[in-house]
Amino acid sequence: MHEFGMLMNGVATLAANPMALLLSLVGVALGIVIGALPGLTATMGVAILLPFTFGMDPVSGLLMISGVFFGGVYGGSVTAILLKIPGTPAAAATAMDGFELTKKGMAGVALGTATLSSFLGGMASILVLIFLAPVLAGFALEFSASESFALAVFGLSIIASISGKSVVKGLIAGFLGLLIATVGMDPMGGFPRFTGGYTELFNVPFIPVMIGLFAAAEAFKSMEDPKVRLGMAAALGRIIPPWATYKSLLGVVSRSSILGIVIGIIPGAGSDIAAYVAYNEARRFSKTPENYGKGELGGVAACEAGANGCTGGALLTMLTLGIPGDAVTAVMLGALTLQGLQPGPLLFKEHGDLVFTLFAGMIFCYVGMLVLGLGSLRFMGRILQMPKSVLTPVILALCVVGTYAINNSLFDIGIMLAAGVAGYFMQKWDFPASPVVLALIMGPMAEANFRRALSLSGGSYDFLYSRPITAVLLTVAILTMLLPLVKRWRAERAGVSGGPVKATK
Amino acid sequence: MKGYRLLTGAVVGVLATASLIAGAQAADYPTKPIELIVPYAAGGGTDLVARAYADATKKHLPQAMGVVNKTGGGGAVGLTEIMAARADGYKVGMGTVEITLLPHMGVARFSVDDFTPIARLNAEPSAITVKADAPWKTIEEFLADAKANPGKVRIGNSGTGAIWHLAAEALQNKTGLTFNHIPFDGANPAVTSLLGGHIEAVSVSPAEVSSQVAGGQLRMLAVMADERSKAFPDVPTLKEKGIDLSVATWRGIVVPKKTPAPVVETLRKASKAAAEEPAFREQLAKMNLTWAYADGPEFGAAMQKDNAFFKDLMTKLGMAK
Numbered sequence: 001m002h003e004f005g006m007l008m009n010g011v012a013t014l015a016a017n018p019m020a021l022l023l024s025l026v027g028v029a030l031g032i033v034i035g036a037l038p039g040l041t042a043t044m045g046v047a048i049l050l051p052f053t054f055g056m057d058p059v060s061g062l063l064m065i066s067g068v069f070f071g072g073v074y075g076g077s078v079t080a081i082l083l084k085i086p087g088t089p090a091a092a093a094t095a096m097d098g099f100e101l102t103k104k105g106m107a108g109v110a111l112g113t114a115t116l117s118s119f120l121g122g123m124a125s126i127l128v129l130i131f132l133a134p135v136l137a138g139f140a141l142e143f144s145a146s147e148s149f150a151l152a153v154f155g156l157s158i159i160a161s162i163s164g165k166s167v168v169k170g171l172i173a174g175f176l177g178l179l180i181a182t183v184g185m186d187p188m189g190g191f192p193r194f195t196g197g198y199t200e201l202f203n204v205p206f207i208p209v210m211i212g213l214f215a216a217a218e219a220f221k222s223m224e225d226p227k228v229r230l231g232m233a234a235a236l237g238r239i240i241p242p243w244a245t246y247k248s249l250l251g252v253v254s255r256s257s258i259l260g261i262v263i264g265i266i267p268g269a270g271s272d273i274a275a276y277v278a279y280n281e282a283r284r285f286s287k288t289p290e291n292y293g294k295g296e297l298g299g300v301a302a303c304e305a306g307a308n309g310c311t312g313g314a315l316l317t318m319l320t321l322g323i324p325g326d327a328v329t330a331v332m333l334g335a336l337t338l339q340g341l342q343p344g345p346l347l348f349k350e351h352g353d354l355v356f357t358l359f360a361g362m363i364f365c366y367v368g369m370l371v372l373g374l375g376s377l378r379f380m381g382r383i384l385q386m387p388k389s390v391l392t393p394v395i396l397a398l399c400v401v402g403t404y405a406i407n408n409s410l411f412d413i414g415i416m417l418a419a420g421v422a423g424y425f426m427q428k429w430d431f432p433a434s435p436v437v438l439a440l441i442m443g444p445m446a447e448a449n450f451r452r453a454l455s456l457s458g459g460s461y462d463f464l465y466s467r468p469i470t471a472v473l474l475t476v477a478i479l480t481m482l483l484p485l486v487k488r489w490r491a492e493r494a495g496v497s498g499g500p501v502k503a504t505k
Numbered sequence: 506m507k508g509y510r511l512l513t514g515a516v517v518g519v520l521a522t523a524s525l526i527a528g529a530q531a532a533d534y535p536t537k538p539i540e541l542i543v544p545y546a547a548g549g550g551t552d553l554v555a556r557a558y559a560d561a562t563k564k565h566l567p568q569a570m571g572v573v574n575k576t577g578g579g580g581a582v583g584l585t586e587i588m589a590a591r592a593d594g595y596k597v598g599m600g601t602v603e604i605t606l607l608p609h610m611g612v613a614r615f616s617v618d619d620f621t622p623i624a625r626l627n628a629e630p631s632a633i634t635v636k637a638d639a640p641w642k643t644i645e646e647f648l649a650d651a652k653a654n655p656g657k658v659r660i661g662n663s664g665t666g667a668i669w670h671l672a673a674e675a676l677q678n679k680t681g682l683t684f685n686h687i688p689f690d691g692a693n694p695a696v697t698s699l700l701g702g703h704i705e706a707v708s709v710s711p712a713e714v715s716s717q718v719a720g721g722q723l724r725m726l727a728v729m730a731d732e733r734s735k736a737f738p739d740v741p742t743l744k745e746k747g748i749d750l751s752v753a754t755w756r757g758i759v760v761p762k763k764t765p766a767p768v769v770e771t772l773r774k775a776s777k778a779a780a781e782e783p784a785f786r787e788q789l790a791k792m793n794l795t796w797a798y799a800d801g802p803e804f805g806a807a808m809q810k811d812n813a814f815f816k817d818l819m820t821k822l823g824m825a826k
Contacts, residue, residue, distance in 0.1 A: 047547030051556050054788075141701035185579065188688055190665030190824075192612060199578035199585060199612065267697045268690075322716040323697045330693065331548030338553075338791050345720030407576050448690065455687055456659060456703060 003131050003356075010356035013059075014364065020060040024361055027064035028368045031071020032376075036079045036087045038211045039402025042072025043327040050335055058339040058354060063361040065335050069328050070365050073271050073307050074118040074373065081110045081300065082383055085215035085395060089272035090307035092210055092437045093279050096162060097292065097299030104295050107381060108237040109245070113297050114304045115373040116246065117253050121305030122366045124257040125264065125312025129319075130359045134348075137320040140265050145452035146463040148268055150473035152446035155273055155438065157480040158280040164293045164432045167484075173431045177439025180204065187448035188455070200411040206440050208403045208412040212419025213426070213433040219395045220424040222388055236381035239374065241297070249301045252282045256305035263306070264313020270326035271307035272441050278306025280480070315362075319343050319355065534594055534768050535568040541758075542590075542598040544583025547574045550712075550794065554627050554756050555599045557788040561779035566771075570597075579603065579667070581613045588615040592761040594768035597623070600759035602668050605812040609819045610666055611826030617812040621764055624776035625757035625804040627789060628797035629710035630730035631672035632740070633660075636702060637724045644727040644746055647706070648680060655683040659704040661695035664688050666824060669695075672729055672752040673708040675818055676743075679750050699723065710754065711737055712793040729753070736793065755797065757804055773801050 014020060027049070034045035045068045053061030076091030081098030094114060101110035128136070156174070163170020183194045184204045195201040241249075256278035263274040282302035283292040292299050314325035315332075322344030324330035336343050341351055348355055383391070403416040423433055457463050465471050541559055545551040552574060559570040575583035580603040587598030600620060607613035633644060641647040651658040662670035665688040677684050689695040692709040699707050700722060707714065711734050717723040718737070725740045729752045733742055743750050758776055760769065779785060780798040789796050799807065819825040 044547065047552070050548060050553075051560075141697070144698060144701060144703040186665075187690070188665060190667070190670075190688070191610070199581040202578035202581065202612075203576075267694060321697075321700065322720070323693055323700070327546075334548055334550075334553055334792065337793065338788070340791060342716045342719065344716030345722060346716070407582075408573060409575070409577070409582075452687060452689070455685065458656075458685065 006352060006356040007130060007360055009353065010358070010360035013353070013357045014360045017057075017059060020057070020063050020361060021364060023056070023060045024063035024067045024365050025368045025372070027067020028071040028365055029067075029372055031068035031073075032075035032078070032369070032372065033071075034068065034087075035072035035075025035091075037402055038079070038085050038087055038215050038399055039207060039405050041088055041207070041406075042069050043331060044405070045069075045072050046328055046331045046335075050331060050338075053335060054338060058341060059357055059361065061339060062332075062335060062358055063365065065332055066358070066362050067365045067368070069332070070122055070308070070311055070362075070369055071372075072328075073311055074115070074122075074304070074369055077114040077118065077300075077304055078111065078377070078380055081114060082107060082381065083215070083391075083395065084218045085398070086210065088307075089207070089210060089437065089441065090270075090275040090303065092214060092434060093162075093272075093275035094300055094303040094307075095214060096279070096434055097294075097296050097303075100293070100295030101297070101300065102384070106237065106295070107384060108239045108377070109241045110297065110300050111236075111377045111381065112239040112241050112374065113246065113249065114300050115370060115377065116241070117249070117256075117301040117304040118308040118373070119366055119370040120253050121257040121260055122308035122311055122369070123363065124254070124305075125261045125309045126359065126362045126366060127312075128261050129312040129316050129362075130356075133316050133320050136265055136316060139262075140267055140317040140321065140323070140325070142469060143266050144467075145449040145456055146467050146470045147473070148266070149446055149449035149453055150470040150477070151263075151266065151269060151273070152442045152449060154473050154477040154480070155276060155442040156446065157477040158276050159435045159438060160481060160484055161280050161283050161289075162276070162293070162432065162434045162438065165430060169429075169431045170435050173426065173433070174435035174439045177436035178443045180209065180436070181440050181443030182447075184444075187444065188451045198411070200407075200409060204440060204444060205412055205415045207406055208416040209419045209440060210437050211399050211403055212416040212421075213423035213436060215395060216399045216416060216420025217423025217427055217433070219392050219399070220420060221427055222392050225388070227388070236378060236384070239377050239381075245297065249298055252285075252298045252302050253305045255281060255285070256302040257309040260306040260309020261313040264310035264325060265316055266313075267317065267323060267325050268445065270314065270328075271310040274306040274310045275303040276438055276441075278302040278309075284480075312362075319347060320345070322347075534771055535566060537595060538568050539566070539570045539594070540596045541570045541572050542583055542587050542596060543572055543574045544576065544580040544587075544599065544601065544603070545574065546576045547572075550792070551599055551601060551756055553792055554789065554794065557785055558599075558626055558758070558776075558779060560788075561782040561785040562775055564782070565775040565778040578612065579607070579664070581607050585614055587759065588619045588761060590761050592763035592765070594760060594764055594772060597758055597760050597772065599756060600808075601756050602754040602811065604759070605808060605815050606666065606668065606671070606819075609816050609825045617808055619762050620759040620808075621762055621769055622801045622804040622808060623758040623760060623769065623772045624780060624801060625755055625797055625799040625807065626776075626780055627757075627794050628753045628755040629712055629795055630728045630734070630751065630753040631669055631708050632711045632714070632728040632734075633676070633706055633708060633726045634699070634714045634718065634723050635706045635726060636699060637722050639705070639724065641726065642724075644741065644743070647726055648682065651682045651684060656685055658706065659685045659687050661687045661689055661698055661704045661707045661709075663692040663695060663709060664690065666819075668752070668754045669708045669710075671815060671818060674822055675750055675752055676708070676729070676748070678818065678821065679748055696723075711740075712795075715793045734795070736795075755807070757799070769801070 034040045076087030077094045079085040080091035080095035084099040086092040159174040185202045260274040314329045318329040543555045590596035608616045660673045692713040
């Protein structure tokens with residue numbers, strides 16, 4: 001219980017530093033706003049804030065940055081649920097069920113569930129970070145290229161379960177995403193592929209495509225509808241979900257949190273992957289998998305708990321090993337070194353008191369996020385009552401500004417608009433957008449790591465079955481792809497129509 | 506005839522006045538805020554150096570410098586923007602070693618001659634680092650093992666064609682050995698892989714492994730520099746071991762080629778003063794970065810030297826286009 005004692009000391013130190021508490025709340029609030037705006041991500045928020053923290057004491061500065069990180073991961077869900085504008089890639093998963101719930105007039109409960117689940121997932125991850133950090137740090141190092149490849153393949157196998165009405169159309173969309181993902185710098189050879197001479201295309205422009213497919217496409221579509229207000233202009237309803245409802249989600253939330261923490265620890269895998277994997281597993285274990293994609297609270301809870309579960313996991317490897325697990329923690333690593341704290345094996349020994357003060361502050365950040373989130377939801381829900389003639393142009397303007405902000409590039413805006421037009425027709429013809437986004441996340445990861453694993457092994461394919469984590473993940477991926485087909489086949493043989501996944505509508 | 510002369514005189518007069526005004530404008534420089542283009546993402550090493558520099562110039566320039574990140578193309582997008590900027594000194598750039606790499610790969614529209622160097626601020630050598638429990642205690646043992654097992658020793662780098670890949674290739678070229686080069690998406694994943702024992706060594710800079718070396722998990726065998734690193738005085742240079750090789754990345758301020766001389770002068774003076782600010786040096790030290798100020802001409806000579814070196818190396822590797 002050494003950790004517990006240290007944590008209590010940390011709480012005491014923190015309580016004597018009201019400025020740090022205030023700044024962490026400011027950080028959380030900023031993070032929620034940044035996360036909610038499309039294009040502005042937690043990474044960017046943290047990077048912009050970084051110079052302002054130079055002059056602060058280490059605890060205040062780092063807690064403010066943590067606040068932006070946590071709030072940024074959560075904030076994406078608000079606009080994803082209300083307007084189907086995912087502020088972050090992880091929130092694209094939340095939007096699948098969240099927006100359907102809004103259409104059903106259950107926006108309030110969906111937002112409340114998202115907030116509570118983000119809080120629980122995040123808290124769980126911070127507690128793991130505090131008590132199990134040294135034990136779990138070694139796990140990150142087990143992950144080499146072959147394991148990351150297997151994880152990406154597993155991620156791709158999820159396409160089947162997020163395809164919505166038609167698995168075939170979902171697969172078509174997924175393959176389209178994989179094709180787009182081959183544009184850019186070759187991950188191993190270092191030469192440009194399919195870029196047509198545009199240096200802007202060297203990196204797959206992932207976020208502009210996502211903003212276009214979801215937000216811009218939705219805005220285009222809403223112009224068709226002659227109604228002045230959105231269909232769900234009804235009152236927001238209750239926000240905090242009834243205990244009886246939420247109780248049934250606790251299983252999903254705890255499973256998703258664990259998944260999020262594990263994925264957060266894995267280097268190179270972040271909250272976007274966690275959200276999709278958590279969604280897939282929630283659906284797999286659900287008694288009513290057919291409701292997923294049509295407005296299921298479990299889907300929202302899983303994505304949010306998974307995405308926020310990542311935060312503690314990513315911090316864990318950054319603090320104990322000095323290796324950032326994702327882009328946000330890479331910037332935070334810079335913030336720590338600038339404060340004279342060298343993350344890595346020596347941090348806990350040399351600055352133990354400070355580290356545990358930070359941990360106490362991170363718990364405070366999450367509590368702050370819960371309070372700020374629940375407090376502001378009713379206000380944010382007013383968006384739905386805005387006339388469409390105002391809302392649609394505002395959404396489009398946000399898409400353009402947000403896209404420009406990523407790289408200060410007009411080229412990206414063109415990509416976003418093209419993706420918006422494509423997304424509009426995909427909606428018309430019932431092609432789901434989520435598989436494209438998933439393929440854009442997983443495709444480059446799978447390709448680069450497969451080829452890296454091959455060069456690590458000197459050209460031998462043995463790594464596919466000789467490494468335990470790789471073999472397990474690949475097996476799970478194959479099962480994920482085949483099980484629905486087997487189930488359908490058996491259902492057809494038994495003469496019963498239906499089954500968990502219907503191939504056609 | 507007279508009218509013609511009058512016209513000529515008027516034209517000459519106008520031109521002279523115009524050039525005088527232009528000269529006066531250059532002398533007044535800067536009259537509005539200056540944009541500092543950083544070709545890499547906010548929060549990264551290059552960005553942090555740029556922000557610290559912009560902060561330090563506040564005392565030495567009448568106008569503020571604002572950092573603008575233009576990412577993409579492994580630096581090509583931002584560097585192209587600097588090259589193509591109006592040469593009036595209001596758009597300056599953070600140049601990096603990629604100025605001398607990208608043109609040879611056929612992925613950039615600029616060359617090293619499109620920039621006027623103002624000041625080098627920072628430089629980091631390549632270093633060969635292995636796991637602390639690895640069998641090699643010295644660089645000689647490491648190289649001997651690589652000689653005995655050609656192609657078996659895996660060296661992780663930060664991406665094919667990136668500076669640390671070329672450093673490892675240069676070492677291979679100099680010593681006649683064969684390594685297995687493994688590209689990663691940046692230096693951090695390469696270090697992670699080394700910690701996990703999935704590769705034998707990395708060729709990234711000392712700063713990028715310093716916390717793990719300090720923590721006793723990794724061991725640095727040699728640095729590819731002319732002098733030993735101040736942070737790791739016990740680690741020998743390759744030169745001491747009889748291998749004449751120095752490879753380093755650098756970051757410094759550059760402007761488009763045609764920038765008028767008075768503007769360049771103003772920027773050089775301000776950059777020198779800013780680089781010598783104790784706050785700036787302290788900021789770099791905190792990030793484990795090496796302060797390596799060099800004035801324009803000296804910086805330019807180093808750029809030309811690197812350019813020739815990498816052109817030659819990349820042609821040998823078959824990477825040049």
